[in-house]
Structure formats: structure tokens, C-alpha cells
Amino acid sequence: MSADPSIPPAALSGEVRLPEKLADVEPVRSVRTPIRLEYDFIPGSASSGYLNAFADRKILGQRSPVDGAVFVPPRGVDPRHGAATPDYVELPDTGHVGGFCVTRLPIPGRDDLEIPYVSAWIHLDGADIGFLGLVAGIDTSEVRMGMRVRAVWKPDDQLGRTAENILYWEPTGEPDIPVTAAGTNAWHAKQAAESGEQAAGEEG
Amino acid sequence: MAERLRADLVLEYPFTRTTGPVIGAFLTGLREGIVLGIRRPDGTVLCPPTEYDPETSAPLTELVEVGPGGELVSWTWVDPPRSQSPWDQPHGLGMIRLDGADTPMVHGLLVGGPDELSVGMRVTVRWRSEREGHIADLEGFVPEGAGQ
Numbered sequence: 001m002s003a004d005p006s007i008p009p010a011a012l013s014g015e016v017r018l019p020e021k022l023a024d025v026e027p028v029r030s031v032r033t034p035i036r037l038e039y040d041f042i043p044g045s046a047s048s049g050y051l052n053a054f055a056d057r058k059i060l061g062q063r064s065p066v067d068g069a070v071f072v073p074p075r076g077v078d079p080r081h082g083a084a085t086p087d088y089v090e091l092p093d094t095g096h097v098g099g100f101c102v103t104r105l106p107i108p109g110r111d112d113l114e115i116p117y118v119s120a121w122i123h124l125d126g127a128d129i130g131f132l133g134l135v136a137g138i139d140t141s142e143v144r145m146g147m148r149v150r151a152v153w154k155p156d157d158q159l160g161r162t163a164e165n166i167l168y169w170e171p172t173g174e175p176d177i178p179v180t181a182a183g184t185n186a187w188h189a190k191q192a193a194e195s196g197e198q199a200a201g202e203e204g
Numbered sequence: 205m206a207e208r209l210r211a212d213l214v215l216e217y218p219f220t221r222t223t224g225p226v227i228g229a230f231l232t233g234l235r236e237g238i239v240l241g242i243r244r245p246d247g248t249v250l251c252p253p254t255e256y257d258p259e260t261s262a263p264l265t266e267l268v269e270v271g272p273g274g275e276l277v278s279w280t281w282v283d284p285p286r287s288q289s290p291w292d293q294p295h296g297l298g299m300i301r302l303d304g305a306d307t308p309m310v311h312g313l314l315v316g317g318p319d320e321l322s323v324g325m326r327v328t329v330r331w332r333s334e335r336e337g338h339i340a341d342l343e344g345f346v347p348e349g350a351g352q
Contacts, residue, residue: 016225016265021238028231028337030222036288037215048209108218161209 046076049088051161057153059091061127069128069187073163093151094172095124098183102140116140121183122149122169128187137170146182148174226255229267235337239271239329241305251305271302272329273348278308281318290340296321300345312344320347 043051046062050073053060062074062085069078070089078085100120107113118140121130135143137152149169159165176182181189223231226242230253233240241251243266251270256263276298283294296313298321313321314330326348335341 016229016267018229018267019233019238019240019269021269022229022232022236025232025236027225028223028228028235030220031227031231031338033219033221035215035217035219039213039215041211041213043209051209109216 044076046074046085050074051163053090054163054165055159055161057093057156057159057165059093059124059151061089061091061124063087063089070126071129072124072127072131089126091124091126093124093153093166095122095127095149095169096177096182097121097135097143097145097147097149097169098123098130098186099145100135100143102143118143120169123183123186128190130183133166134168135170136168142171144176145179146176148172148176224255226253226264226267229253231337231339231341233267233269234339234341235335237331237335238269239302239342240267241270241302242267248306249304250307251302252309268304270304274300274302274305274327274345276313276321276323276325276327276345277301278323279313279321281321291344295344298327298345300327311342314344314346 050060059072060074061070061072062076063070064078064081064083064085065087066078066081066083069080070091071078071085072091074085074088076085077083098121100118102116102118103113104116106115113134118135120133120135120143122133123130133151135147135149148171150172151166152168152170153159154165154167177186179185230240239251240253241249242253242264243249244257244264245260245262249268249270250258250264253267254264277300279296279298281294281296282289282291285291285293285295291312291314294317296315296318297310298313299308299310301308313327315321327345328348330343330346332341332343
């Protein structure tokens with residue numbers, strides 16, 4: 001008889017029978033299974049352009065030749081259409097919080113992060129997807145979707161070819177972006193607005 | 205053209221996972237210095253034990269002691285071991301069918317060279333002196349009669 005893969009297995013009974021030698025010993029209930037991968041990262045041309053621009057305090061994205069969507073960080077391709085994206089776009093260091101997470105537990109290996117901290121999808125003005133950043137300079141309970149932020153950079157003499165040049169994102173104090181047009185909703189809101197304009201133009 | 209960039213990166217997770225009753229029993233056995241298999245309804249014994257019967261998916265519950273001796277079913281030689289290998293010296297990797305078990309398990313073969321290994325030879329467990337309930341409690345296998 002072979003198993004029917006559509007039927008989930010029965011729960012483990014937990015009623016295992018052990019040899020007598022193990023009858024009175026404390027059972028093992030957990031096991032350490034650490035993994036570690038050491039590797040050399042060598043960025044391709046799109047990522048290299050992005051990282052090199054950081055040394056000049058610039059953030060680069062790339063524009064899709066198909067519908068104009070701007071990706072940051074640039075990856076050399078519009079993954080939705082399989083189209084190469086050779087054209088860089090310089091983006092401002094302002095945008096809004098598209099989504100965020102408050103972390104209240106320390107992460108092994110990140111002793112530099114004081115808890116609680118906020119990691120967020122930062123949607124730059126002019127970009128059509130978000131990228132990850134820390135939000136600070138505000139109480140964690142005040143962070144919200146649609147909140148306008150700007151980059152806080154390292155001092156110019158400490159800038160390197162790395163996204164770590166941006167220490168964190170702080171609130172600008174400007175009015176929030178409506179949630180319906182924030183984060184992943186932004187692209188759809190923009191598409192709807194453009195098709196609306198087009199329709200209005202056709203009527204005129 | 206700008207200089208080529210490169211960075212040394214490390215991806216590391218310090219996982220601890222729960223074992224469940226069967227794998228937990230296997231690891232408990234290792235800590236106590238015995239190897240456990242698990243009996244299927246047809247009477248054959250799987251070692252290492254699995255939580256479910258590989259053919260019927262029925263839960264398995266009857267753990268039985270196997271080994272510590274067994275037969276080398278197949279092997280290869282590792283030289284040099286990689287940086288994160290449990291072994292720091294050249295060694296064999298073998299499939300070992302322990303006495304009382306019907307399936308072989310993979311583990312290290314602690315001998316001086318490949319000329320000391322042959323399919324069908326008798327091997328036995330070498331335990332670490334300090335054990336914690338981990339597969340590495342079993343340091344490896346050595347030829348039977350070679351001394352522990």
C-alpha cells in the first residue's frame with residue numbers, strides 16, 4: 001500500500017515505546033542546528049552602478065522600458081516583463097513609509113541595533129517599489145504607513161560604496177500620503193490616475 | 205569604468221529546533237550511548253528512525269536498540285575535509301547498516317586511509333566522552349576490534 005499524498009499524515013502519537021535503558025532519563029526535546037554560509041559577493045553591473053553612486057550621496061534606480069516603472073535597487077531587468085532596464089534614474093532621498101515592522105527582540109549578530117527598532121519599506125519619490133531601511137528619530141508608536149521620511153546620511157567623509165551610507169530615515173513632518181496611495185498601493189493608484197487622465201483626454 | 209566591487213558576506217542562523225518524540229528519542233539514545241532504530245509493522249527496523257512509515261505514512265512508535273556493531277555497505281574517502289566539516293582529518297564517509305537494522309545510516313569512518321576500508325567490513329561505534337543529545341555525540345565508526 002502506498003501513501004496518498006492528498007491525505008495529511010496522522011499526528012505523531014507522542015506515545016513512543018523506548019528500550020528500558022531509557023525509561024528514566026530526561027528526554028532530548030531540542031537540538032542545535034546552526035547554519036553558516038561564507039561567500040564572496042561580487043555585484044553585477046546594475047548593482048555596481050547603484051553602490052558606486054552611494055559614494056556620491058546619490059540613489060539610483062532603473063526605469064522599465066515597458067511601462068516606465070522605476071525599480072530601486074536596480075537589478076538590470078524588469079522582472080515582470082523580462083525586459084532589460086539599461087537606463088538609470090537618479091532618485092531623491094525623500095519618500096514615504098509603505099509598510100513597517102517594530103522589532104522588540106534582539107537579533108543575534110546585530111548588536112548595533114538598539115531595540116525596539118523599526119524596519120520599513122521606504123518608497124522613494126519617483127520610485128515604484130520600496131526598499132528596506134530603518135526608521136528612527138520618532139517614537140516607534142508614532143510610525144505609520146504613508147508617513148513622509150527623508151534619509152539621514154553618514155558624514156560626507158565617511159561615505160563608501162554601500163547602502164550603509166544611509167543611517168536611517170527620519171520623518172519630514174509633511175502631511176502623510178493617504179494609505180490608499182501608499183506603499184504597494186502607490187503603483188496601482190498611479191496607474192488608475194493615468195488611465196483616468198487618458199480617458200478624460202479622449203473625451204475632450 | 206569604476207573599480208569592481210566585492211564584499212565578504214556571511215549568512216548565519218543559530219537555529220534551535222524541537223525534535224518531536226521520535227528524533228528526540230534517537231538523540232536521547234545517543235546521549236546515553238546507545239543507537240536506536242524504529243520498528244515497522246512488517247518487523248523491519250529503520251535506523252536512523254523516522255516518524256512515519258516510508259510506504260504507508262503510518263506513525264511509527266516502537267524504538268529498539270541497534271548496533272553498536274554493523275556492516276559497511278558503501279563508502280567514499282574525504283581528503284581534505286571542508287572547513288566546516290565535523291572532522292578535521294581526512295576520513296571516510298560510509299553507509300553503515302547497524303546490527304538489528306535493515307537500513308544503513310551515513311556517518312564518518314575514522315581510519316588512517318582508504319586502504320583500510322572495504323565494502324562488507326565490520327565496523328563499530330566510537331562515542332565521544334562528553335555527549336549532549338546530538339548526532340555528533342557519535343564521533344564516527346572504526347573497524348571492529350580496532351579498540352574504542
